[in-house]
Amino acid sequence: MRGVVELIRRAREGELEARDELFRQCRSYVGLIARAQVESWLRVKVDASDLVQQTLLEAHRDFSRFRGQSEQEWLAWLRRIVARNAADFVRQYRGAAKRAVRREVGFAAESGDGGGAPEPAAPVETPSQEFLHLEAALQVSAALETLPPDYQEVVFLRNVQRLSFDEVARRMNRSRPAAQMLWLRALKKLRAALEPGGEGGGPS
Incomplete structure (x- = not known):
């Protein structure tokens, strides 16, 4: 596995192969971070593949904005992008869940059943x-x-x-x-x- 610092340097010099390798090495890490953040908020298992893809695409697009030099700075930058996208993912997930609840409540009202579906889990602090x-x-x-x-x-x-x-x-x-x-x-x-x-x- 080539060093991240070297790959960052070469990617900044315009080597497309180095940039592709840099992001390939980070995919598994981004996947774990994405799933950890989303599941800690929602308390359910989710497929975070779309979130991972979106994060990597944005990081590719905004690579020129990254100003760090070290691997730690690079991973912290990726985590910030994941966190922003994860928050959007959770809002969309909860919105879809609430719409499903409203449909269930509507069906229950029509059938005379007063039972309702539970609200999605409230936000919680992300785990260590x-x-x-x-x-x-x-x-x-x-x-x-x-x-x-x-x-x-x-x-x-x-x-x-x-x-x-x-x-x-x-x-x-x-x-x-x-x-x-x-x-x-x-x-x-x-x-x-x-x-x-x-x-x-x-x-x-």
Whole structure:
């Protein structure tokens, strides 16, 4: 994996290949950030692929506005774009949910049923995302993407969303001990992927 600082420098010099590689390396990271922010507000699992695509397109378009030099500054810039787009995504999601509620209430009124659907979850503070602020955040997010889906999910819920094992178990429809064991196996696999020459880690 080529260094982000070098790729930023070369992209600024007009190398399209370097710019494409820079954004390719960031896709997994942006995907985790996007899902973490949206799900922490909505409390439901969502498909954040459109949000990721929009964020990367905007970052491509506005690349000349980025003034930082380091990898940390670059990732912080991407996180700000994700945060803005995630807020828009949540507003649109809630708007669609409210329209669905109004339709349900209308049908219930016509049928004489007074029951209503619950309001969407209120905004909550986003979870601590230390996992995604690590110095090796890009490598970790890329390595995580190489793991089996259940491993990805348990690490996301436990390490990114910082959920309790009871909540992780509930969301994954497993017992608490089974969720803990799955998490331990996932971390072992993730560490192996981050080793030089591993499936997802190490410099190329």
